[in-house]
Amino acid sequence: xxxxxxxxxxxxxxxxxxxxxxxxxxxxxxxxxxxxxxxxxxxxxxxxxxxxxxxxxxxxxxxxxxxxxxxxxxxxxxxxxxxxxxxxxxxxxxxxxxxxxxxxxxxxxxx
Amino acid sequence: xxxxxxxxxxxxxxxxxxxxxxxxxxxxxxxxxxxxxxxxxxxxxxxxxxxxxxxxxxxxxxxxxxxxxxxxxxxxxxxxxxxxxxxxxxxxxxxxxxxxxxxxxxxxxxxxxxxxxxxxxxxxxxxxxxxxxxxxxxxxxxxxxxxxxxxxxxxxxxxxxxxxxxxxxxxxxxxxxxxxxxxxxxxxxxxxxxxxxxxxxxxxxxxxxxxxxxxxxxxxxxxxxxxxxx
Numbered sequence: 001x002x003x004x005x006x007x008x009x010x011x012x013x014x015x016x017x018x019x020x021x022x023x024x025x026x027x028x029x030x031x032x033x034x035x036x037x038x039x040x041x042x043x044x045x046x047x048x049x050x051x052x053x054x055x056x057x058x059x060x061x062x063x064x065x066x067x068x069x070x071x072x073x074x075x076x077x078x079x080x081x082x083x084x085x086x087x088x089x090x091x092x093x094x095x096x097x098x099x100x101x102x103x104x105x106x107x108x109x110x111x
Numbered sequence: 112x113x114x115x116x117x118x119x120x121x122x123x124x125x126x127x128x129x130x131x132x133x134x135x136x137x138x139x140x141x142x143x144x145x146x147x148x149x150x151x152x153x154x155x156x157x158x159x160x161x162x163x164x165x166x167x168x169x170x171x172x173x174x175x176x177x178x179x180x181x182x183x184x185x186x187x188x189x190x191x192x193x194x195x196x197x198x199x200x201x202x203x204x205x206x207x208x209x210x211x212x213x214x215x216x217x218x219x220x221x222x223x224x225x226x227x228x229x230x231x232x233x234x235x236x237x238x239x240x241x242x243x244x245x246x247x248x249x250x251x252x253x254x255x256x257x258x259x260x261x262x263x264x265x266x267x268x269x270x271x272x273x274x275x276x277x278x279x280x281x282x283x284x285x286x287x288x289x290x291x292x293x294x295x296x297x298x299x300x301x302x303x304x305x306x307x308x309x310x311x312x313x314x315x316x317x318x319x320x321x322x323x324x325x326x327x328x329x330x331x332x333x334x335x336x337x338x339x340x341x
Contacts, residue, residue, distance in 0.1 A: 011249035016163035018189035047202035049232035049297035050304030051135040052288040057308035061317040098282040103275035
């Protein structure tokens with residue numbers, strides 16, 4: 001059960017168009033050589049750390065705290081990743097170890 | 112200057128993209144496989160990935176492709192799910208301003224992952240900044256397209272258990288969050304974003320957390336801006 005060729009193409013174009021609008025709007029609004037308003041400059045400085053906070057939560061949004069494994073595999077793997085990173089500051093090591101721990105937990109421990 | 116060439120930029124950029132390579136391996140393969148199971152072959156997955164390039168929204172789009180034809184809902188749903196990109200590009204405005212024509216590709220491919228890298232990783236001194244950012248974005252875009260197509264072609268042949276490998280993307284965000292808040296001046300804003308997003312998730316649930324989280328974060332940052340940027 002799927003849409004026909006033309007309908008599918010239209011849906012994909014709609015998704016792509018909306019996505020691109022979210023990426024281009026700020027650039028189009030503040031295009032040209034104009035100096036940014038102070039507020040935009042401040043947001044440019046404050047948003048990167050704030051949005052990294054949002055992405056951490058967003059990527060864990062489907063974790064179920066109330067049933068199943070109660071978010072324990074996620075909590076442990078995030079703790080391993082963060083702890084290792086604060087200790088050694090090696091991005092690859094932290095991510096690979098955290099991911100390996102998570103895979104072991106969901107495949108062998110919390111099945 | 113030969114050391115400022117594109118291959119040099121690729122070489123400098125590649126290590127930063129390895130976590131994304133790992134994460135996309137799982138998520139991209141699964142996407143291609145799922146599309147194929149709904150009657151969209153690997154050419155379709157490759158096309159959607161290259162053209163729309165919007166990760167989790169492409170999963171949502173599978174639902175849109177397999178129910179009654181409704182282009183307006185598709186448009187508004189994508190707008191809401193991807194509203195967070197508004198803030199990504201707002202945050203990168205100053206950084207991308209000096210980058211010439213290649214920045215159009217950087218904006219086109221401004222995913223969660225590319226935003227994280229571009230806003231946190233600084234180009235090494237021996238690489239051209241524009242080419243360095245371009246190389247990172249190009250690599251992640253290619254990974255996504257290639258794995259989506261591969262999933263549609265051979266996804267069904269994978270027999271070993273890779274479940275949980277998509278945690279690589281969460282781990283990437285955790286690490287880059289730490290890299291941000293390790294700097295004293297970024298700490299309040301980082302934890303404000305974290306707290307506002309938890310609040311958005313708690314109040315509105317997983318499917319509609321993005322916009323409330325953005326609004327709360329924006330209010331918190333604007334209220335604290337004079338103090339934080341003094």
